[in-house]
């Protein structure tokens with residue numbers, strides 16, 4: 049048994065946690081901005097998939113990784129705008145539109161991928177991002193190789209958390225986002241445009257989801273497959289609740305989930321072969337459900353979540 | 363008098379079939395407090411929402427200091443120096459006082475300007491005597507403090523005209539004095555104020571001039587409110603004379619509701635401590651007290667929403683073993699809750715459905731487990747006629763009704779089934795004089811029919827007028843009970859602050 053543990057807890061394990069947490073952190077922050085403004089975005093799973101595909105394609109056609117990232121972000125933002133058009137401008141059901149956006153984006157991603165790359169026995173791959181060691185810091189024991197010898201996108205995710213907290217809690221725009229998510233009428237009567245603020249938050253959220261997608265196909269797997277997102281979007285929605293709509297807590301939730309996920313990967317690979325691997329696959333999800341059940345009982349959602357705003361209605 | 367600060371000319375606003383405002387003219391001078399009066403649904407709030415940019419008028423224009431301005435949204439109104447304190451506050455309860463103040467205010471070098479906000483808050487606090495703790499979440503403020511925050515919010519944005527929509531409806535009498543002092547100080551410093559209220563003695567005490575609306579049109583103007591009688595103003599509002607109801611002497615029968623030594627555990631609100639009271643058939647028991655002294659808990663216990671920890675309750679001689687609203691209703695208990703919108707009616711359902719809600723499963727409204735829409739509709743139509751509930755029809759969304767009409771609908775619903783005991787909270791809060799009279803008459807009629815009524819309220823004059831006995835609540839206890847003849851405003855006021863106990 050101790051051999052198993054030794055195999056599990058090594059530097060590589062820490063690095064794996066950080067890598068698994070990165071797309072989750074982007075996606076969770078994206079969903080959090082959207083929900084803080086009062087808009088649930090169930091389109092997240094599809095937006096991530098479409099962005100992952102778009103970024104991959106742009107890179108594979110142009111050879112530029114950063115162009116791919118830019119395309120993924122723009123596609124994410126555009127799908128966010130589409131969701132906002134339905135739910136914010138037209139005030140339609142956020143559940144239905146979100147699922148619609150996911151179905152539409154996924155379908156579009158499959159379709160375009162087939163159109164561009166055709167049917168190939170071995171999926172095409174790209175030369176993805178390479179780890180960039182940070183001078184000095186990467187020399188630290190344990191933390192150095194795990195955290196400071198990573199992809200640039202990982203560093204971006206690490207910086208995104210305090211940045212998101214700063215934007216949400218310290219800037220006038222962030223205050224507007226929180227206000228339209230709590231009481232849009234209050235924001236409106238204070239001269240803040242509820243529609244514009246919600247649009248911006250959902251679009252920013254979409255862009256972050258796009259980054260999450262880009263990470264999957266351009267750093268983690270370097271290829272696009274139809275299962276590349278595999279529920280990470282749905283997990284992010286749970287992590288937002290788990291993180292109580294706060295950037296720091298949400299990022300913490302993403303790390304925790306990543307820990308359980310990395311653990312189950314190691315357990316699969318280690319000497320516990322007599323247990324079917326599907327059992328390990330379930331672990332992170334079981335963890336999410338249990339954690340949600342305990343932690344979210346006193347979590348309070350933004351009061352105006354799911355509620356469209358129409359000025360002349362009472 | 364100087365040039366008007368603000369002038370509305372020929373304002374018309376139409377909602378579907380309802381002309382909420384029709385060719386209304388109105389002006390306010392700097393330093394002037396204008397009263398805006400009218401029955402429920404007369405169009406006061408609508409007119410002010412037009413001025414504040416929340417509604418687009420169908421006709422008419424707005425002038426600020428003599429210049430026509432286009433006001434398309436609240437941002438335009440604020441820029442023109444118009445601030446509004448709404449009937450239902452526009453605050454985010456989970457954000458802090460300072461955050462609620464700073465919403466929509468540009469920051470400094472990209473950040474929220476906390477220091478600047480605090481300085482401005484202090485300045486306004488000092489200038490008008492309105493103090494607030496900037497770091498508390500709004501949910502921790504009392505209703506009076508939330509209102510103060512709304513006023514400060516408007517001043518913070520440089521309002522020259524302040525609109526207050528029924529500000530006193532939510533305040534305890536002592537808080538009203540503080541509000542009036544602040545408003546007078548603002549007027550003295552050159553601000554214009556529009557004050558909406560149904561309480562005519564307040565209007566007479568505070569305002570310099572009044573405009574009266576009826577069915578959306580200006581029905582009259584009062585130039586010297588202090589010298590005008592409430593009766594004359596009421597007549598302008600309603601178009602006919604309002605006669606106070608006569609309370610006939612009655613001999614109460616046996617007790618229909620008895621509470622004996624009731625205490626509750628304090629998870630929500632103020633817990634009750636050893637509360638004993640009774641009300642007899644044909645008797646009205648008033649419950650006075652500053653809000654938050656356990657009145658809401660008392661109402662919840664009596665209605666079966668909150669089982670007491672110790673103590674017994676008896677309705678019509680039957681001791682209650684199981685506290686549930688359904689059981690108690692079956693025993694003949696009716697309730698009109700304080701918060702009409704959340705516990706009263708379902709605002710998103712048709713009015714008719716809300717009106718039969720407590721009895722939805724009974725013979726009268728369902729057959730073989732299925733609803734009987736025809737019966738529900740017929741019942742609602744009948745009640746709408748009997749109680750003169752003004753609405754487009756029984757299928758209208760309940761939330762679209764004005765406050766007075768909502769209250770009438772609730773009353774109709776409870777009284778239609780001849781309750782033996784009726785418990786009501788703040789029965790006429792926010793209602794115009796005509797509607798309040800109507801409700802008082804209904805209570806007195808029920809009393810004459812032998813119903814025992816418990817009226818929980820903060821309006822002492824109303825309690826004195828209706829009640830045969832008045833119990834005063836203080837910190838979850840009954841501080842004392844007075845007979846209607848012994849009770850005076852002064853004496854009740856003392857007992858409400860815990861100064862005098864009385865058996």
Ligand SMILES: Nc1ncnc2c1ncn2[C@@H]1O[C@H](COP(=O)(O)OP(=O)(O)OP(=O)(O)O)[C@@H](O)[C@H]1O
Pocket residue numbers: 360361362377380381382400401402403404405406407408409762763764765766792794
């Ligand atoms: N958003 C709305 N949609 C449809 N009808 C409305 C709306 N707002 C107000 N009305 C209608 O316009 C009329 C005027 O309503 P308003 O709220 O202005 O009255 P009020 O004078 O403020 O009454 P109260 O004293 O009860 O507050 C009413 O008939 C009301 O039902």
Ligand SMILES: [Mg+2]
Pocket residue numbers: 406407408449527
């Ligand atoms: Mg009103």
